[in-house]
Amino acid sequence: xxxxxxxxxxxxELVAKFGNALGHPVRVAILQLLSKQSCCYHGDMSxxxxxxxxxxxxxxxxxxxxxxxxxxxxxPKTKYCINKENWNLAKGLMxxxxx
Numbered sequence: 225x226x227x228x229x230x231x232x233x234x235x236x237e238l239v240a241k242f243g244n245a246l247g248h249p250v251r252v253a254i255l256q257l258l259s260k261q262s263c264c265y266h267g268d269m270s271x272x273x274x275x276x277x278x279x280x281x282x283x284x285x286x287x288x289x290x291x292x293x294x295x296x297x298x299x300p301k302t303k304y305c306i307n308k309e310n311w312n313l314a315k316g317l318m319x320x321x322x323x
Contacts, residue, residue, distance in 0.1 A: 239321050242314040245290035250275060250283045255306070258293060263305035 232240075246252060253273055258264055266284070270277050284304060287293045291310040296303045 235317060235320075238313070239317050241290050242292065242317065245287050245292055248283065248286075250279070251287055254280075254283060254287060255292065258304060258306050259311075263296075263303045266302045266304065269304070 246255075250273065254269065257269060257272060266277075266280065269284075270280050273280060275283075284293065284295070288295060288304075291307055292314060293304050294307045296305075
C-alpha cells in the first residue's frame with residue numbers, strides 16, 4: 225500500500241479552484257451580476273448575458289462546483305446567489321496570493 229504525500233497546500237488548492245472558476249469572462253460577468261443583487265433566476269440571467277441557456281448552465285455549474293455560488297431549485301425555476309462564505313474566502317485568498 226503506497227502512501228501518497230500531499231503535493232499542494234489547502235490554500236494552493238483553493239486558489240487554483242477559485243482561479244479556475246474565474247477563468248472565463250462569462251463566469252466573471254455572472255459573478256458581477258449576482259454580486260449586485262441578493263439572488264437571480266436562471267431565466268433572468270439568460271436575458272442579461274449574450275449566451276445560450278445551455279452555455280449559461282455550464283458556466284453556472286462550474287461556479288457552483290467551485291462553491292462561489294449556490295442555487296435553490298423551485299420548479300420550474302432555479303434561483304442563484306453568491307455563496308457569501310466562500311466568496312469572502314476567495315477574496316481573502318486572492319488578495320493574499322497577490323501580496
